[in-house]
Amino acid sequence: MGLLRYDRGNFPKFVVVILLIMGAFGVMGGGLVAPGLPTIGAAFDAHPEHIGLILSVYTLAAAISLPVIGYYIDTLGASIHWKLVFAVYGLSIGLAVLLYLFLPETGNAPDRRKRGKGSAREYASSLLYTLKIKKVRNIMIHSMILFFFLYALVTYLPLYLIQIHGFDEIFSGIALAGQAFFSAILAAKASSIATYLNWRRRASLGFASISICFLTLPYWPTGSYMVSLSFILYGIGMGIVSPTIYDRVTRLAPPDLTGSVVAVFNTMKYVGMTLAPVLIGLSLIFIGLNVVFICIGIMGALWALVTLLPDLR
Numbered sequence: 001m002g003l004l005r006y007d008r009g010n011f012p013k014f015v016v017v018i019l020l021i022m023g024a025f026g027v028m029g030g031g032l033v034a035p036g037l038p039t040i041g042a043a044f045d046a047h048p049e050h051i052g053l054i055l056s057v058y059t060l061a062a063a064i065s066l067p068v069i070g071y072y073i074d075t076l077g078a079s080i081h082w083k084l085v086f087a088v089y090g091l092s093i094g095l096a097v098l099l100y101l102f103l104p105e106t107g108n109a110p111d112r113r114k115r116g117k118g119s120a121r122e123y124a125s126s127l128l129y130t131l132k133i134k135k136v137r138n139i140m141i142h143s144m145i146l147f148f149f150l151y152a153l154v155t156y157l158p159l160y161l162i163q164i165h166g167f168d169e170i171f172s173g174i175a176l177a178g179q180a181f182f183s184a185i186l187a188a189k190a191s192s193i194a195t196y197l198n199w200r201r202r203a204s205l206g207f208a209s210i211s212i213c214f215l216t217l218p219y220w221p222t223g224s225y226m227v228s229l230s231f232i233l234y235g236i237g238m239g240i241v242s243p244t245i246y247d248r249v250t251r252l253a254p255p256d257l258t259g260s261v262v263a264v265f266n267t268m269k270y271v272g273m274t275l276a277p278v279l280i281g282l283s284l285i286f287i288g289l290n291v292v293f294i295c296i297g298i299m300g301a302l303w304a305l306v307t308l309l310p311d312l313r
Contacts, residue, residue, distance in 0.1 A: 127260050136252050136261065140268045142203065142245045145303055146238075147272035149210050152296050153179075153234055155277045160289055165223050178228060179235035186239025190247070193240065202244045204307040209237030211300030218290035 130136055158172035186193075193202055213234035220227040246265075253261035283292050 126254070127257055127264075130254060130257055130261060131264065133252075136249075139245055139249045139252060140265055142241075142307070143249070143265050144268040144272035144275075146207075146241055146245065147269045148276045149214075149272075149296065149300060150238065151273040151276035152280055153213070156280060156289060156292075157231075160217070160293075161227070164289070165220075165227060167223075175228065175231050179231040179238070182232050182235030183239035183242070186236050187243045190240075190243035194244075199244050199248050200308055203241050204304045206237040206239075206241030206244065207300050207304035207307060209233050209240065211237075211297045211304060213237065213297070214293045214300060215297030217293045217297075 131140075154176060157175060158169065161167040161172050161175065162169070197205065210233070213230045216230045216233070217227065220230070249262060249265045250258060280292055280296075283295075
């Protein structure tokens with residue numbers, strides 16, 4: 001509970017800024033560490049197919065516990081020492097203090113009279129019933145698939161750019177920052193896009209753009225900066241799909257179960273993040289990274305088509 005209170009919707013701008021910065025800490029982990037993965041792997045003499053497990057361990061912990069700074073970390077950390085990429089998380093301590101002091105309490109106090117011995121069991125039963133609804137289950141799968149694609153790119157893009165194209169970690173960081181930039185631009189226009197396309201068409205369009213990103217990656221000339229066009233396509237796709245499915249899950253969840261349904265949704269997100277490095281790492285034992293990207297691209301195209309299919313109750 002914050003020490004200050006404000007009228008609902010009348011928040012100082014600095015409170016919004018703090019919330020946005022704090023939210024960034026929860027999602028930038030992969031983008032922060034990924035550009036340094038080749039150097040981290042070299043420090044421990046790890047094979048390419050094992051490097052992705054570094055992020056799998058990170059996201060697995062997030063899945064169990066649920067708990068545009070990356071460029072500067074990239075340029076200062078793959079030059080001084082790879083361990084420095086983790087130091088940025090110390091900044092979240094100061095942000096936590098600021099949130100405690102200035103974040104207002106907007107929720108209603110819980111009614112203790114409604115609490116009973118069977119409330120936890122009834123709540124769990126209601127949640128399980130909600131998750132049995134196919135529309136809800138499907139949006140959970142969308143979350144897992146989307147973030148599988150994200151970590152397929154985030155984990156292996158630096159390795160691809162360094163080993164195949166001969167770029168350095170700095171360009172890898174810029175590439176990841178670039179796709180995030182375009183993703184943010186499209187996400188900011190989500191409401192405008194929604195006036196023209198329903199959620200299925202938006203999600204399908206986004207997955208199709210992600211698919212084209214992976215399908216085009218293997219075909220750029222070696223050392224060509226034109227490879228950046230694939231990152232832009234990915235950012236556009238991510239910026240369309242991500243707000244679409246987040247909005248969808250909050251609309252589908254019953255008001256009294258929104259927190260739990262979104263928590264499961266985020267768990268599926270981290271499951272996807274965890275699976276991507278593991279499955280791709282296993283695939284690299286048998287096939288090359290270019291073939292893996294093509295397979296992921298085909299998977300994205302198929303999922304774009306599946307997204308257009310109606311839900312059945």
